[in-house]
Amino acid sequence: MEPNSKQIYSSADFVKKQLAESEHRFHALYENAAEGIYFTDPAEKKIIHANPAFARMMGYSLEELRGLSVYDFVSDAKENIDQRMHMLHVTQQATIAERKYRARDGRVLDVEVSASVIPLEGREVLVTIVHNVTERKEAEIELKSSERRFRTLFANVPLPAWVFDLETSKFLEVNDAALVLYGYTKEEFFSMRVSDLRVKEDVSQLRAALEIIQTRQFDSTEAQHRKKDGSIIDVFISWHEVSYGGKPSVLVVAQDITEAKQSKEELERAKHLAELASNAKTDFLTNMSHEIRTPMNGILGTIGLLLQTSLTEEQREYIETIRVSGDALLNILNDILDFSKIETGKAVIEEHACRLCAVIEETLELFAMQAEEKGVDLNYWIEPEVPALLLTDVVRVRQIFSNLVSNAIKFTGEGEINITVARKSETDEHIELLVSVHDTGIGIPKERINRLFKPFSQVDTSTTRKFGGTGLGLAISARSIELLGGKIWVESSIGLGSTFYFTIKAKKDTKENNHAAVEPLVQGKKYALVVDDHAEGREKLSKLIMQWGFEVDTADSIDAAMQYMAASHQYEIFVIDHGIDADSGLRLIVQIRTNPQYHVTPIIAIVSRSKHIDLPATKAAFLTLVTKPIHHQHLYDVIAQALHRQQQPAKEQASHSPSSRIQPSVLPAMKVLAVEDNLINQKLIVRILKISGIEADVADNGYAAVELEIQNHYDVIFMDVQMPEMDGYEATKRIREKIPRSQQPVIIAMTA
Ligand code: ADP
DSSP: OHHHHHHHHHHHHHHHHHHHHHHHHHHHHHHHHHSSEEEEEETTTEEEOOHHHHHHTOOOOOOHHHTTTTGGGGGGGHHHHHHHHHHHHHOOOOEEEEEEEEEEEOOOOEEEEEEEEETTTTTEEEEEEEEEHHHHHHHHHHHHHHHHHHHHHHHHSSSOOEEETTTOOOOEEOOHHHHHHHHOOOHHTTOBBOOOOOOOHHHHHHHHHHHHHHOOOOEEEEEEOTTSSSOOEEEEEEEEEETTTTTEEEEEEEEHHHHHHHHHHHHHHHHHHHHHHHHHHHHHHHHHHHHHHHHHHHHHHHHHHTTTTOOOOHHHHHHHHHHHHHHHHHHHHHHHHHHHHHHTOOOOOEEEEHHHHHHHHHHHOOOHHHHHTTTTTEEEETTTSSSSEEEOOOOHHHHHHHHHHHHHHHHOOEEEEEEEEEEEEEOEEEEEEEEEEEEEOOOGGGGGGGGGTSTTTOOOTTTTOOOOSSSOHHHHHHHHHHHOOOEEEEEEETTTTTEEEEEEEEOOSSOOOOOOOOOOSOOSSOOEEEEESSSHHHHHHHHHHTTTTOOEEEESSHHHHHHHHHHHEEEEEEEEETTTHHHHHHHHHHHHHHHHHSSSSSSEEEEEESSSOOOOOHHTTTTEEEEEEHHHHHHHHHHEEEEHHHSSOOOOOEEOOOOOOOOOOOOOOOOOEEESSHHHHHHHHHHHHHHHHEEEEESSSSSHHHHHHHHHOOOOEEESSSSSOHHHHHHHHHHHHHHHHGGGEEEEEEEE
């Protein structure tokens, strides 16, 4: 019996062990499952036990869940819940259903539940397994609405669009706009492949495009498509890789650009033709004006010679008229040549050391006589922070100033013209200047202002107009300014005057100390009285004198000056620009001198160059005359000298600032060759050299020049640049090659 009983014992043991293991497994599953699981008492409808996953899902703690009524979290009517639980109890069949559960915080969760009845500890309980599908549901809803949006958009965009299968290239979807454009029905489209839209030559391109699509999600291109009626259109297409019904597909949006393309091509053709015509015109102008300048040079040169011969007054007058007209004609030719050079892009920007104040002074000097005749005062002011020396195209800068000042004088009856230069911006290497040229002239009507910088535009275009000109000056200036990295604009009011502004960029000369401080002329508080009836001139003059260390009082009339003298400071110096040649200016000088305080105080009188000044010697002592326009450095030197002289009194006479008249001089003896193909200009240069005491040889082309140089070894060669057979450049090159270094001539190029 024993072995048997032992056997029975061990089989019971085995069952027990098995049971324990199974329970253990269930427990592990129950505790760690991702799904929520809970047990309910079917009679009381309360939770007996729930697993941690369910607690997490619902936001309750395990303790809170125990005893919780199903009515509290199943989001349904009580009768429905009761009925369902009853049915389950009766049928004992497991059910799977979608339900809504309310979490502890009130959120409603979408859940899939499967419930069944199981025996537990001697009674029947309900076990429910809960799978939270809230997120999946939300995603499904979002997908549906996005799909709806896509459909609406796809159907309603005015651009043709379609979807095709990336693998088979078959159309999967087309919108109405595509049907309208291509002329196929939807059914026809669905029986076609995308390649059927392309023109034959384009199919290989399509193949390449399809390969690109596989690696890139988006692309766009231009292509040619064929419509159902056989006509060919240009389209711009963009495609996106999409998944359509689970298949890799491509969404294409097309735009018919046939017309736009045609008109663009036509426009480009027309533009090209217009440019050709315009270049031909400017080329012609360039050549013409160059050709005309050569004889003009002959005419003007010969007139110059003629004027040096003995002539009657009448002859001289006629020739003077020819000279003035010839000069004017040459100016116009220069304008045209310059303009056409800029227009055809032949203008190059050079870089030289440029002393801005010299450029401005030279420009003002050029127009000084004209300004004086009209009674127009010329002034300039350069802000101290502007470097004295710049690297820029000095020829262009001079031309811009000269154009603007020439206009300002032309259109100003009386008053002032003021140039100011300020710094606009600066880097380590560059400076941007802001220049203004202000006049008190006739002004420019608002509606004409924006045309002003276009070529051949003048405000007054009537044939009876008062002012001459080609209407090219501002156009040239504007182009030059553009080349120098700046722009030009104007502000103007009719009757009050105009201010032309421009900016240019220039390099700073880093080699030179550019901001050398000005040495003050006086120490301590010393006063100067500046008398000037022109407001801006007065301001500029006093700024200048202040810069040199003086305290400055300014008076705009003789009377104001007298009042200052009577009541104000002790003056070290008087600077008077008040029509000194007119009576009032003289009156002021006499008044100053009769004041015992000011017997020997220096007076600087700024005067016109053309007027003669007659002063008794007693009045002229310690009086220095400075001619207009004022050169700042010169005025500084004059004041310095005057102060110095006053400290070492001696008998002084009125001294005039140095005259700029050039003395005709005779050149030292030298051997000169003139190379020039134009007969008149040949004669001209020979004559001019003869007046200077030189007998020159003549060659009429480059070959002859080289030959003569080899024979004669000249000191100087005047070389025309443009010549038939061999031009001046080539001739110069050969001379430089052939002649030994020590015997090389100086070669001076001549060109019209
Ligand atoms: P022009 O050779 O005719 O002077 P510009 O191009 O230099 O050619 O000037 C064009 C026109 O602009 C002038 O004819 C004139 O009508 C107007 N203009 C230019 N500068 C001034 C100014 N400072 N004051 C008034 N009008 C001016």
